[in-house]
Amino acid sequence: MDAVSEKTYAGMLVGNVGEPIRLKELNLAGVSAAPAKGGDTAQIWTRMSLTSDELMFHTIAESISGVLIHAAQENGAGIRPDRVDMLLLVIKPDNSAELWADTAAVTMHAMLNRSVQGGAFIFDSDVTDVVGMWFPRVDITDEDRILCLFRTKWSFALFFDLHREHPLDIEAAQRDLGTLHRRLYYRHLYEMVENELNMQRLAKSGWFPFAEIISREFAEIANHSNAEFDLTELEGKILASFDDARIEKIFSRWMVKPAFQDKEKILRPAIDAFKRGEPVIVLKTLLTEIEGVLQSAHRRKHGKSAANLKALFAFATASAEERAGTGDSLLFPASFVEYLKAHTFDHFDPDAVGDTASRHAVGHGAAGADSYTQIRALQAILTLDQFAFYF
Numbered sequence: 001m002d003a004v005s006e007k008t009y010a011g012m013l014v015g016n017v018g019e020p021i022r023l024k025e026l027n028l029a030g031v032s033a034a035p036a037k038g039g040d041t042a043q044i045w046t047r048m049s050l051t052s053d054e055l056m057f058h059t060i061a062e063s064i065s066g067v068l069i070h071a072a073q074e075n076g077a078g079i080r081p082d083r084v085d086m087l088l089l090v091i092k093p094d095n096s097a098e099l100w101a102d103t104a105a106v107t108m109h110a111m112l113n114r115s116v117q118g119g120a121f122i123f124d125s126d127v128t129d130v131v132g133m134w135f136p137r138v139d140i141t142d143e144d145r146i147l148c149l150f151r152t153k154w155s156f157a158l159f160f161d162l163h164r165e166h167p168l169d170i171e172a173a174q175r176d177l178g179t180l181h182r183r184l185y186y187r188h189l190y191e192m193v194e195n196e197l198n199m200q201r202l203a204k205s206g207w208f209p210f211a212e213i214i215s216r217e218f219a220e221i222a223n224h225s226n227a228e229f230d231l232t233e234l235e236g237k238i239l240a241s242f243d244d245a246r247i248e249k250i251f252s253r254w255m256v257k258p259a260f261q262d263k264e265k266i267l268r269p270a271i272d273a274f275k276r277g278e279p280v281i282v283l284k285t286l287l288t289e290i291e292g293v294l295q296s297a298h299r300r301k302h303g304k305s306a307a308n309l310k311a312l313f314a315f316a317t318a319s320a321e322e323r324a325g326t327g328d329s330l331l332f333p334a335s336f337v338e339y340l341k342a343h344t345f346d347h348f349d350p351d352a353v354g355d356t357a358s359r360h361a362v363g364h365g366a367a368g369a370d371s372y373t374q375i376r377a378l379q380a381i382l383t384l385d386q387f388a389f390y391f
Contacts, residue, residue: 018102081101087100
């Protein structure tokens with residue numbers, strides 16, 4: 001049995017489950033970008049990140065698989081890359097290499113929606129976003145070249161950085177690997193968000209893949225919405241899942257954010273009103289305070305207020321992208337701004353009777369009494385809560 005290596009990582013004892021296949025010589029330079037005859041100048045990809053949804057993936061994966069099978073055989077080992085869930089190749093400056101086939105410890109860098117202690121189990125429902133993936137027990141330096149081929153659910157992803165003329169950007173590699181995993185693991189969410197009709201239908205009913213529900217209730221909401229089913233019964237179940245403890249957890253998350261702390265005396269009564277089943281107070285308070293929280297965050301960052309809502313939305317989007325390291329995160333900042341424009345801050349008709357409880361309709365007293373519902377109050381809480389993950 002192979003020895004299990006161990007290392008302390010972020011206060012925890014982390015160990016690989018085996019040893020790598022050690023290769024004496026493997027000098028990979030990249031992948032040809034197009035056909036080229038001998039003597040021609042060829043274009044070579046030295047860095048790439050792609051999934052098995054892309055046609056080029058299969059050609060590259062087959063080629064790499066053959067290279068690695070041959071290299072392993074030359075060094076007295078056998079490998080079937082198509083049967084490996086996580087394959088990591090690390091090429092050292094002297095062209096020796098380590099080939100890890102389901103034996104390297106893997107860490108996911110995730111944004112959680114609750115506080116945890118070291119050693120606590122993490123569930124899917126705790127994860128708001130995946131921002132990185134890495135191999136904490138494998139010795140990888142910026143002088144190395146790497147290639148990673150891995151499976152997530154029913155799909156594969158490939159990342160490599162084989163450029164010899166510049167240092168390996170480890171932080172960027174972690175982020176790109178995390179992006180690949182996230183795009184495949186949460187494929188259903190991306191497909192939903194990238195479909196304009198689906199998002200319009202969701203926004204009309206007041207829903208969005210909010211961070212608090214993205215790994216819990218949202219899948220069922222999306223399925224009902226896509227099928228154009230009535231949401232009344234499901235929304236009743238969702239309201240029941242937001243008991244006092246869960247609502248207090250959300251409020252606690254707010255209170256560790258300076259922009260929210262500035263508004264504690266205003267936000268606290270709204271939370272208490274929701275727990276008492278008084279949506280009018282919740283909506284009258286929160287729909288007008290969303291902009292206040294955004295302005296508070298903007299002043300803390302830039303020393304002054306934003307000129308208008310458009311500037312505030314741009315600020316929120318930039319903040320979310322900065323925090324996640326990408327605009328492609330599960331925070332969906334660009335899509336969230338579209339939701340805010342279409343629903344929360346939707347324009348109202350001052351001559352209409354019984355307008356929906358949007359920010360402007362509520363602020364001008366034009367919202368119909370029937371639109372002040374408990375489910376709408378919950379959506380307002382989740383809308384404000386989204387910004388707690390942005391700042």
